[in-house]
Amino acid sequence: xxxxxxxxxxxxxxxxxxxxxxxxxxxxxxxxxxxxxxxxxxxxxxxxxxxxxxxxxxxxxxxxxxxxxxxxxxxxxxxxxxxxxxxxxxxxxxxxxxxxxxxxxxxxxxxxxxxxxxxxxxxxxxxxxxxxxxxxxxxxxxxxxxxxxxxxxxxxxxxxxxxxxxxxxxxxxxxxxxxxxxxxxxxxxxxxxxxxxxxxxxxxxxxxxxxxxxxxxxxxxxxxxxxxxxxxxxxxxxxxxxxxxxxxxxxxxxxxxxxxxxxxxxxxxxxxxxxxxxxxxxxxxxxxxxxxxxxxxxxxxxxxxxxxxxxxxxxxxxxxxxxxxxxxxxxxxxxxxxxxxxxxxxxxxxxxxxxxxxxxxxxxxxxxxxxxxxxxxxxxxxxxxxxxxxxxxxxxxxxxxxxxxxxxxxxxxxxxxxxxxxxxxxxxxxxxxxxxxxxxxxxxxxxxxxxxxxxxxxxxxxxxxxxxxxxxxxxxxxxxxxxxxxxxxxxxxxxxxxxxxxxxxxxxxxxxxxxxxxxxxxxxxxxxxxxxxxxxxxxxxxxxxxxxxxxxxxxxxxxxxxxxxxxxxxxxxxxxxxxxxxxxxxxxxxxxxxxxxxxxxxxxxxxxxxxxxxxxxxxxxxxxxxxxxxxxxxxxxxxxxxxxxxxxxxxxxxxxxxxxxxxxxxxxxxxxxxxxxxxxxxxxxxxxxxxxxxxxxxxxxxxxxxxxxxxxxxxxxxxxxxxxxxxxxxxxxxxxxxxxxxxxxxxxx
Numbered sequence: 001x002x003x004x005x006x007x008x009x010x011x012x013x014x015x016x017x018x019x020x021x022x023x024x025x026x027x028x029x030x031x032x033x034x035x036x037x038x039x040x041x042x043x044x045x046x047x048x049x050x051x052x053x054x055x056x057x058x059x060x061x062x063x064x065x066x067x068x069x070x071x072x073x074x075x076x077x078x079x080x081x082x083x084x085x086x087x088x089x090x091x092x093x094x095x096x097x098x099x100x101x102x103x104x105x106x107x108x109x110x111x112x113x114x115x116x117x118x119x120x121x122x123x124x125x126x127x128x129x130x131x132x133x134x135x136x137x138x139x140x141x142x143x144x145x146x147x148x149x150x151x152x153x154x155x156x157x158x159x160x161x162x163x164x165x166x167x168x169x170x171x172x173x174x175x176x177x178x179x180x181x182x183x184x185x186x187x188x189x190x191x192x193x194x195x196x197x198x199x200x201x202x203x204x205x206x207x208x209x210x211x212x213x214x215x216x217x218x219x220x221x222x223x224x225x226x227x228x229x230x231x232x233x234x235x236x237x238x239x240x241x242x243x244x245x246x247x248x249x250x251x252x253x254x255x256x257x258x259x260x261x262x263x264x265x266x267x268x269x270x271x272x273x274x275x276x277x278x279x280x281x282x283x284x285x286x287x288x289x290x291x292x293x294x295x296x297x298x299x300x301x302x303x304x305x306x307x308x309x310x311x312x313x314x315x316x317x318x319x320x321x322x323x324x325x326x327x328x329x330x331x332x333x334x335x336x337x338x339x340x341x342x343x344x345x346x347x348x349x350x351x352x353x354x355x356x357x358x359x360x361x362x363x364x365x366x367x368x369x370x371x372x373x374x375x376x377x378x379x380x381x382x383x384x385x386x387x388x389x390x391x392x393x394x395x396x397x398x399x400x401x402x403x404x405x406x407x408x409x410x411x412x413x414x415x416x417x418x419x420x421x422x423x424x425x426x427x428x429x430x431x432x433x434x435x436x437x438x439x440x441x442x443x444x445x446x447x448x449x450x451x452x453x454x455x456x457x458x459x460x461x462x463x464x465x466x467x468x469x470x471x472x473x474x475x476x477x478x479x480x481x482x483x484x485x486x487x488x489x490x491x492x493x494x495x496x497x498x499x500x501x502x503x504x505x506x507x508x509x510x511x512x513x514x515x516x517x518x519x520x521x522x523x524x525x526x527x528x529x530x531x532x533x534x535x536x537x538x539x540x541x542x543x544x545x546x547x548x549x550x551x552x553x554x555x556x557x558x559x560x561x562x563x564x565x566x567x568x569x570x571x572x573x574x575x576x577x578x579x580x581x582x583x584x585x586x587x588x589x590x591x592x593x594x595x596x597x598x599x600x601x602x603x604x605x606x607x608x609x610x611x612x613x614x615x616x617x618x619x620x621x622x623x624x625x626x627x628x629x630x631x632x633x634x635x636x637x638x639x640x641x642x643x644x645x646x647x648x649x650x651x652x653x654x655x656x657x658x659x660x661x662x663x664x665x666x667x668x669x670x671x672x673x674x675x676x677x678x679x680x681x682x683x684x685x686x687x688x689x690x691x692x693x694x695x696x697x698x699x700x701x702x703x704x705x706x707x708x709x710x711x712x713x714x715x716x717x718x719x720x721x722x723x724x725x726x727x728x729x730x731x732x733x734x735x736x737x738x739x740x741x742x743x744x745x746x747x748x749x
Contacts, residue, residue, distance in 0.1 A: 005311035015064025101215035128177030135166040144512040144742030147551025157327035212278040228445040229395020238287035264295035282329040289313035306341035339379035389550040459553025501553040515712030516568035532572035541575025563661030565597040590616035660686035668698035689720020
């Protein structure tokens, strides 16, 4: 077999998938049956394969099934052991790592991450110490809204399953890990030296790309780079490791004329040292493993196979950390290298000129650069869209300039750092060169912002879209290569359209915003928001609402209804008004014309170019399959802002939905005096289920089949109240609570 490593990694990943998604009893029955069928087909000569390869495949697959099953069992037992319903509990653990971020200190132990405030931390904890922590312990929760960062899945790949907000701690064993403490101290020392070497606005960037410390990275810079498609340079990746490793190897081998063995050994030792310094992320382990295998191939005089090296690194990572293949870092890192070593290498090899002089020609070099840059973007696009939902159109052009310059950034910043440590004043002049390149990066990103369609929101593609996309893309590559026609490769650019959400599902989503309200609707070609705020999630707009909208493929809100001005209804909207998501029309209650509590919202809306409209009782809006009837407020002044709440019925596709904001019983009674609302299918329960809302007569009048209550988990208001729950149940409602279920999505047709 030409590449046995490919067989091994296929068995490894299949074992991971089977072990993760299927129970042990199903596997115990299913695998032997599948194996028996294959053996029968072989002996009947229906299919052909060597029995030894089958046995190796079966054995490796079984090993990885058992490996991930063991890890799942360990995780479940760990969570069960530390599960505690009390508000405060104590837990002991040996410190594996300490991370400083903003005003928090994060201490990582076996399976647990501890969060300490700066004022609690006395700087007396070292790597390897055994510490008893006291505080509130809870399981790390998954994202409760579509598109939201899934902390549970992320930390699971790192072997962390629970978290504690620490109120107090004490060191019970001061013996520490010498190696771990050495690397931690070195990292902190280099962190200080970077602050001395570079300007404050650039030090965060240098720390991120050299030490992997992203806590001080400017959020504005990160967003700018992300929108331009170059955010990958801000994380230590295979690019950084390769530049350091290959750079050192070539320095020793080509310039200093050292032997293959010495050059490879020193470069390998450096890679291991650097990995221990910055942390064992997937991309670092992958790149280091592949480079060390490259050095070994150089020493023993064997050809280096990138696919085999990639396979070995994938098996190694999966064996050490079985959950890693299910994480973004693994998927993005390996798909990028697989693209380079597979289809892209195949294209470049096929169209390689026969004559030596043609290989160095300008046209061939340009062709190679474009194939690599565009090819990696296209082949990893489904993974990128699945997690980030957006496509920076000009990223392949910017990366052609950015990636080559990263070698100068890394080498010059490292040299500046070393010279500063040696107290040579020359570091100041070299650091200027580094800063100049970073300013050039900023310039490129800012220029790109003003180009048309620079940032296209796709949303998360469906699995069938991804499948068809890869079939067509690889088919076009195959046809181009077999027919020796480069021009056919241009057709691959149009396959991107397969991933675009031309057809969206008509639905309503009651978001889990914590203590507040936030509702999204898509009807026909309209994207609608009703409120969007929270008092329990201070960064609701940034971490919940914006990711959700991007996940849904929304970059333009046609209608945003603000029921009233309480912060738990507008905080997320205030954030969105400062983003690239455009809100065309904002609808405010009639009283907002004079009420100053709306001034900040109106200011931001005007600045963002929104049309502001005011709604009152009797206003109506109709379009295609959508009808909105406003029932409240009337035009009289309201002392209580809750009683200003817009209340309206939305009729669409034969369904009636009632939205009530935070109106109280007096407003509900007034509405009944004017309208006979009639039966509705879904009621958004007023004021988060407060006892001061949901009048019995009102609930009886609308007689909802389903009632949705939006409130925060364990909120101090006691929402929803037992009285409201009882009233709804008496009327036969099926009740859903966002605090218990997370976001609730209802398809409207």
